[in-house]
Amino acid sequence: MRKGEETRAKILDVAEAAVLAKGFGATSIEELIAETGITKSGFFYHFRDKNELAKALLERYLENDTRIYDEIFGRARELTDDPLQALLLGLKLLSELLADLPNGHPGCLVASMCVYERSFNRDIQQINREAALMWRRRFRGYFEEIVELYEPREPVDLDELADMISTVLEGGIVMSKALKEPKSLPAQLLLLRTFVKLLFRGGRSRRVDASASQFDI
Template sequence: MSKKGEQSRENILMAAKQLVMQNGFAGTSIDDILKAAGVSKGAFFHHFRSKAHLASELVRWHAGNDIRMFRTLAAEAEAMYDDPYDQLMKFLTDFEAYISNSAEPSRGCMYAVYTYESEALDEDVNAFVAETLQQWSAIYIRKFQEVIDRYPPVRPVSARQLSEMIVSLIEGGLILQRAYGNTQITARQSEHFRDYLDLLFAQSRDAAA
C-alpha cells in the first residue's frame, strides 16, 4: 500500500470521527466529511464503498486504537505493581488523567453515538459495538476478580457488576459532561468509584497488611 493512499483514508476517518462525535452519524453528510478531510468524492468512494461501510470501518478503526490504549494502560499498571488492587487503582487514575488531559477534551463516546443510532446501522456494526464494549468490560472484570479473590469485600459483589458500574459511570459521565459543558464530571465519577472500592476492600487490605 502506498503512503498517500493510507494518508487519505486516515484523514477521512479522523474527520469523520470528529464530525460524527459532534453531530451524530445521520447528522453528518459525506460532503461534510470531504470538506473537513480535504479530499474529493472520488477519493472517498475509492476507500469506502458506501456511507454504511464508512460507519463500519470507522468504529473498527476507533475501537482498535481504544483497545490498544487500554491494554497499554493495563500492562503499565501490571508492570509497576504486584498487588492487583494497586494495579487497578493505577489503571483507574491513568484513565482519569487520559480523560481529563486529552488534547481534544472528550466530547463523548463513539460507542454511545452508535448505540443511540443503532437502528439505522447494520446488524454486524451493532454486534461489533457490543463486542467492543464487552472487551472493554473484560479488562476490568479480570482485574476486579483478582482483587475480590485476594481481598474479600465487606459486601458480596461480582466482578461483572463492578465492571458494568464503572463503564456506566464513564458513559453516563460523558453525557453529563456534554450536556453541562463541564469536562471534569467523568473523572470525578471515576474518583468517586475508587472511594467505593476503598469502602469495599479497605477492611481486607488492612487485615492483610
C-alpha cells in the same frame, strides 16, 4: 504512510469529529468530501457506503481504546504485584490522562452509534455489542484477581461491577458535555476509584501478607 493511507486516515479523522459533534445521521458524505478535499469517487474508493465508514470508525476507535487501556493498566501492574493496588493506580492514571484534555473527552463512538442503532446494519450492531463485552471481560479479569485475595464487604456480581467502570466512563462523558465541565469526567472516575477502594477496604484478606501493602495508593 502512503498517500492512499493518508487519505483514508484523513477521512476517518474528519468523520469521527463530525459524528461526535452531531451524530452519524447528521453527518453526510458530501460534507466529508468537502472537508477532506477529495472527489466523490475518491471517497467511495475507500468506503463503499456509510455503513462501511461506520465500521472502519468503530474498529479504529476500539483499537485506540485498547492501546490506551493496555498502556495504562499495564503500567500500573508493572508498579505493583497487588491486583487491587494495580486497579486503583490504573484508574488514577486514567483520570489524570482525561483531566489533561483541555476541552474534555470528545465523546464515545460506541455510545453514539448505540443511540442510532437502527441506522446501521447488523455488522455494526454486533461490533458495538462485542465492544461492550470486550470491556466487560477486561475489567472483570481485574476484579477476578482482586477477589482471589480480598473478600468484598458486600456480595457483588463481577460482571455488573466490571460494567460499572464502562458506565461511569460513558456517563461521565455525557455529564461533562451537558454541564460543560470537562473536569467532571475525571472526577467521576476518581469517585468510582473511591467506591472500589471502600468495597474491598475492611473486607477479609484471603492471604496473611495482603494487608501489608493494602491501600497504600
